[in-house]
Amino acid sequence: MQIGYHKLKNRLFLAPMAGVTDLPFRRICSDYGAGLTFSEMMSTNPQVWHTEKSKLRLSYHQDVGINAVQIAGSDPDEMAQAARINVAYGAQLIDINMGCPAKKVNRKMSGSALLQYPDLVQRILTAVVSAVTVPVTLKIRTGWDQKNRNCVEIAKIAEDAGIQALTIHGRTRQCLFDGNAEYEHIKAVKQQISIPVIANGDITSPQKARDVLDYTGVDAIMIGRAALGNPWIFKSMEALLESDSIVSAPDLDEKCSVILRHIRDIHQFYGEEKGYRIARKHVAWYLQGIQPNSDFRQTFNSISSAAEQLDVLEDFLNFTRLDRKNVRTTT
Template sequence: MAGVSDRPVRILCRTLGAGMAISEMIHSDTNLWDTKKTDRRLDIRDEPGPISIQIAGHDPKLMAKAARANEERGADIIDINLGCPAKKVLKKAAGSALMRDEVLCAEIFRQVVNAVQIPVTVKMRTGWDHLSKNGPAIAKMAEELGLQAVTMHGRTRCDMYKGGAEYDTIQRTREAVQIPLIANGDITSAQKAREVLSATGADAVMIGRGTQGDPWLPGIIAAQLDGRSLSRPSVDVQIATVAKLIREIQLFYGEQTGVKMARKHMQWFLKRFANGLEAWSHLNPIVDPDEQYQRFIELIDGGGLRDGTERTG
């Protein structure tokens, strides 16, 4: 997730039990990589493997070049983005816009697979809209061209994130391909993960927005699906963990940008508690990184979150 799954977040999620944490979406034009923003997105230092780098674009040659460059940087897997619904991505004919051109998808798959020695996977939606749910057909084509896994979000591009995810198309994709299939969309608990796996026949689940403010969720789901008992730690431990993440984000981005990036993680976390938004109203205006960290960590002693009602879902 662009702007969310940066290196500090990925490392934290892996530490807390996630099986894999995929990079932020990276533009396929390597000529545009010489910026601080892209340099951070390409930063995979100290990450546990397997490391999956997601690339986005519409030019097969540029996609292949980007895949090769990321392999040279240490990526273990290249993931092709056919799922992003954002308008600014669609304007460049990338992301889920590619699902309207199966011929172009095939050429991208072919050239990327031929460019690298590591596995290539694809993340997609069920289709462009409800009249063109061609996800199963594109997944089958991906398998035939050498891709080694498919992740499918249970909405079309035109759905954006409205309504609930549907899993029938993922189930039809399961019937179409033999390679590993990963189901995505509205998976916010181990029980929901079990239901989705049962309904679709998928091999695994991917958690996206559910991790925002709750980096424990993937590890909890993984453990419970494996028959192990695991739950979130005490609220004090959660606060301390998020405080450490805030520090890591500040160091990763630098003071000014780091404070801005940390704000959304604090807000996502605090929204899980009945009285969290009151605490957020005091934290949001802070611009000094040390004060931001200190005021957040003080919630352990004086914020009242320990006694608040944690929201579910």
């Protein structure tokens, strides 16, 4: 798999997710086999480029591989300038967001709202591609609503503008995350353009990943929500897709070790005051795969100290491991 001059280790990508794909999470997903990970979405508003929040989103470590940064906006000149600034900060690939369905993003005529205006899409893509020497990619949805699925038209515009790869989330903006992903429209796009196409949406297991690749003929897949609390999904997917083998999920000991490492990294990355707040949602996602009916989440969320969070979490995970071992011994 190759995007521009970047040679990727496999066909499995971690989707850019606001509030999720920070450096600690990208590093873990990369360790478990994600071939490309994207930063959280960066606004093209120049007033926020130098804020602490933006600096954190731009944080990069060579452990995550290619430094891919996603930008969002609606003004071609601002988008071009944002791309140049991010490349100057170390971005090795620029991804343009035209797929986000959030109202607060769409109200600014950004994200998937742009799919309503193909001429503006063309101007933005041309401006950004011309502004930088690194590969530029694009993420879209199948259209604005079910009566206006124009993903094939947008894909052709993207290819003509010099976009190096196209990711398609298989829903319209109107669908948000409801219903089933529309893989038939992703397949139609793949048949019409020659640049790499990446499928996104509802890919939650290794078998589903292979089925989507086989049906659509795309070059790669992108995993979003299925990786929340489950970063090891990339390892099992890579095994099936690249070597036709089955790799089980890590055992409980390994999972617990990863969870503790992740929370420590979050505390260190964000600092005491913000770190313990960010940690809460990740622990909630991890619990879904370990103790989904546990009351521990409520206990954990009441803690306002990073050190105490780690102590309580480690005690809970140790108890969970011991309890599982006792159950196996007595059955």
